[in-house]
Amino acid sequence: MRISTQTLFQQNVNSLNRQQGAFLEIGQQIASGKRVSKPSDDPQAASRAVGVDQAKAVTQQYMDARVSARNALAQSESVLNSASDGITRAKTLLLQASSDVLSDVDRNSVASELKGLYESLLGQANSTDGNGRYLFGGYRDDAPPFAKDAGGAVQYEGDSRNREQQIDAARKMPVTDTGADIFQSVHASAGLxxxxxxxNAGNVTYDSPLTTDLSDPAYGQQHRIVFSDDGAGGFDYEIFDAGGASVQTGAYSEGMRLEVAGMAVDLEGTPVAGDELTLGRATEMEPDLFRTLENAIAVLEEPANTPAEKAARRNTLNTGLRELDNAQDNILTVRASVGARLNELDVVDSVAGNRMINYEQTLSDLVDLDYVEAAADYSLRQVGLMAAQKAFVDIQGVSLFDQL
Incomplete structure (x- = not known):
């Protein structure tokens, strides 16, 4: 077969170009550390790598979301800890104020400190997360959840739903609790x-209610005790259930124990017609930490000179102590829930960390370069290129005119 000189030169040039291209490609792979730098290098591996990269990005987004959730929960836990300490101090002050040896001036001093605690707790209830969002307002996090009305009483104005955040593909976690659940609620296990x-104009006082029959179908429901004049110098009582129906009547005597719906309360003192008491489970009594403190402050600021005023003060302080106990138990329960969620975030983070390691390994297997194999291939391509160059030089020197 006759091969023209032009064809011979063209074939050698093409061979040199191929060898140079292959040598350049392996050099670029070694420089970048990637076996697959463009889809044409390995279409199947490149396609799988795209899917793994997307999964990594989604996992990273959830990791960022968990950082935000952890910050909110950690700040909530800190606020709840401070609120619990404040309630502990308030309970100590109410116990001091209950002592008969304190003067009205002393009780005014106690009231002043209680006011400071009250404002401090209000500030904690209106805490923000550092980004201007209120922690305890639910989804209405752009305004303080608690505000004073025209009469100076604190009202909850936030949302009733806990703000949630997606922390993983299959988990949406509450990252805050509403102020109503924290400061205007008690745990379901709260007692009577x-x-x-x-x-009330009389001086009837009461001790802590007792449970006598948990199996009573009306146990825990609100019952209202109303005193009336019996027309003979004494007093009667009548007990109404939550629906307003009369369920029990009788003659009142000082020191008696009234029992109704599995509940009992010991009474002391003399009533006045129209005086009332309410008995029931704490969950049914519209709990409100701020109202408890407001009532205690108000009764301590006013001097108690008459038996009725002293009875009102004693009843308010005793009830306040029970309500503060319930409020603190509720806050501790919420705080425990916050701690459990923080622990869950740690577990999810650990799982996500292992997942990210698996993604990195998969990506490395798909696109990263095997340097041992690449080094051998580099040497082979170098030899091939040198051989092609040598062959071209040798063929270039062959000419018919050399034989003439």
Missing amino acids: LAKADGG
């Missing part, structure tokens, strides 16, 4: 509570 109407 008795309250006296602030307008």
Whole structure:
């Protein structure tokens, strides 16, 4: 077969170009450390790598979300810890104020410190997360959840739903608790509570209610005790259930124990017609930490000179102590829940960390370069290129004119 000189030169040039291209490609792979730097290098591996990269990005987004969730929960836990300490101090002050040896001036001093605790707790209830969002307002996190009304009483104005955040593909976690659940609620296990109407004119006082029959179907429901004049110098009582129906009547005598719906309360003192007491489970008595402190402050600021005023003060302080106990138990329960969620974030982070390691290993297997194999291939390509160059030089020197 006759091969022209032009064809011979063209074939050698093409061979040199191929060898140089292959040599350049392996050099670029060694420089970048990547076996697959563009889809044409390995279409199947490049396609799988795209999917793994997307999975990594999603996992990273959830990791960032967990950082935000952890910050919110950690700040909530810190606020709840401070609130619990504040309630402990308030309980100590109420116990001091209950002593008969304190003067009205002393009780005014106690009231002043209680006011400071009250404002401190209000500030904690309106805490923000550092980004201007209120922690305990639910999804209404752009305004303080607690505000004072025209009468100076604190009202909750936040949302009733806990703010949630997606922390993993299959887990949406509450990252905050509403102020109503923290400061205006008690745990379901809270016991019985008795309250006296602030307008009572008599001096009836009561001890902590007792449970006598948990199996009573009406146990824990609110029951209202109303005193009336019996027309003979004494007093009667009548007990109404939550629906307003009369369930029990009788003659009142000082030191008696009233029992109704599996509940009992011991009474002392003399009522006045129209005086009332309310008995029931604490969960049914509209719990409110701020109202408890407001009532205690108000009764301590006013001097108690008459038996009725002293009875009102004693009843308010006793009830306040029970309500503070319930409020603190509730805050500790919420705090425990926050701690459990923080622990869960640690577990999810650990799982996600292992997942990210697996993704990195998979990506490395798909696109990273095997340097041992690449070094051998580099040497082989170098030899091939040198051989092609040598062959071209030798063929270039062959000419018919050399034989003439």
